[in-house]
Amino acid sequence: MDRNDVPAYPVGLRLAGRRVVVLGGGQVAQRRLPSLVSAGADVVLISTSATASVEAMIAAGEVRWERRRYAYGDLEGAWYVVVATDDPEANAAASAEAEERRVWCVRSDDADAATAWTPATGRSEGVTVAVLTGSDPRRSAAVRDAVVEGLRDGSLAAPRRRARTVGVALVGGGPGDPDLITVRGRRLLAEADVVVADRLGPRDLLDELPPHVEVIDAAKIPYGRAMAQEAINAALVEHAKAGKAVVRLKGGDPFVFGRGMEEAQALAEAGIPYTVVPGISSSISVPGAAGIPVTHRGVAHEFTVVSGHVAPDDPRSLVDWAALARLRGTLVVLMGVEKIGAIAAALVAHGRDADTPVAVVQEGTTAAQRRVDAVLGTVGGVVKAEGVRPPAVIVIGDVVTVGADRE
Incomplete structure (x- = not known):
């Protein structure tokens, strides 16, 4: 033989x-x-x-x-x-x-x-996959890649036989496109018993969950607006204490205006183990998806990300708008659609050129993405006239005009 x-x-x-x-x-x-x-x-x-x-x-x-x-x-x-x-x-x-x-x-x-x-080998969460197909190494690699990817994203059902460590995973889901969640985040979703989801998270991923998974819409948790975060914290603690694997699915990154640290602190105080899975922040991914680099050689050597959920003259604002107006780099504003008129006026008042290019990207990375361009002096009116609504990322700076010509 x-x-x-x-x-x-x-x-x-x-x-x-x-x-x-x-x-x-x-x-x-x-x-x-x-x-x-x-x-x-x-x-x-x-x-x-x-x-x-x-x-x-x-x-x-x-x-x-x-x-x-x-x-x-x-x-x-x-x-x-x-x-x-x-x-x-x-x-x-x-x-x-x-x-x-x-x-x-x-x-x-x-x-x-x-x-x-x-063999063609790959690894995922302590599992080593090794594939041999004799004299066809390319097929070995293809089979290996398919198995490893299935284990990572949860599409290949391989339940763990040992006891899982219960607790909470604070998962950043990325800017909206379900393909932009991290590999680890998708795997943890596949293993979850309970998912507490934000409205800005990648909603399409929820349709892939097994029937037994309880999905809690964080936006619909009862209590008044001021109590919403406390109610979310309580729900995370309650389900984790019941011995369930809980995923808190958030849009973007948990710690970039996502209140993830508040949830981590609440879990720590309750003695609940947790892990943080970083996500792709919309502050860089959404401009990128719209063809805008937040930095570019010879144009911008810095970019600053700020929250625009309160107006510049609001006593609750922690942003130094005067200092931002003096910067020469890119300014990215999150949660600023409603206040963009006041934000633009404050920047111009503190010295930023009213002709500074501005792009507003609504529902970035999703099928509904659209981009509206203006300048700092007109962006407030343009946003209203165009009916721009949240979620949207606002990019202010010369990088807006960098890139391929658009029709």
Whole structure:
């Protein structure tokens, strides 16, 4: 029977503290070394040269380098060897020594002559996925990618058999497009028992949840407006204490005008474990989706993000509008649609040019996205005339005019 027609026997090697020899310091070694180092192997590289990335690993003390050619005896005491030089004779000799010493040997130049094959591997939350398809490495990689992605986003059902750690995950859902939530955020949603969702969160993700998941609309929690946050905090604590895995799904990032720290403090006071999953903030993603860079070489070397939910003359405002007017960079205003007229007037009064370009992007990254352009002196009236409504991100500065011409 031809050995190459027999399927490989899959096994996980525990290489921590064990000698592994890598012959050749080129691109193959550059791909293989990080996983060997992560596995805790005692890696010895034998090669006359190495790529810059491999040299960086050597300089960091992760790999021991013997700068020379392979010689018989180099595999003594090794548990595993990767043969990847550009010298066919050296590769064949090392492979023969590995066979003699019964050391599992991977050959980059001749898979049929190897005694071991490297699977396409991927990792997700403590799970290692390894795929072998014989002589078709591209298919191996494709299957690996599909399985890992399914585990990460929850589309591949793989319930945990060990007890889960109950608590609350404060998850930033991103600016609105469900594809822009982080991988970790999507996975935690797939594992949740209860989801407390904001109206500005990626609502389409809620339709993907299993039927048993309880979804609580934070905007509809009873109590007066002043008590809404306290009621949300209480709901998080109540469900977590009941032993459920809770996700607090918020738009954007939990800590960028998202009151996430208030919820974290309430959970900490109640002794509830929590984790924070950062999200893509609308302050940079929405302008980007509308073709506006918040910084650009030669145009803006800074950008400032402020809340516009209270007017500049409101005693509750913590924003120094006079200082902002003196800045030369980009100003991004969140939650400012209702107050944009007063905000623009304050900036102009404090010295910002009334002809400064302004773009207002409504419902950015979603199918309903639209962009309205104006200048600082007219934006208040334009927003009213165009019927712009929240949620919208307002970008003020010369970066608004940077980019491809628009029809």
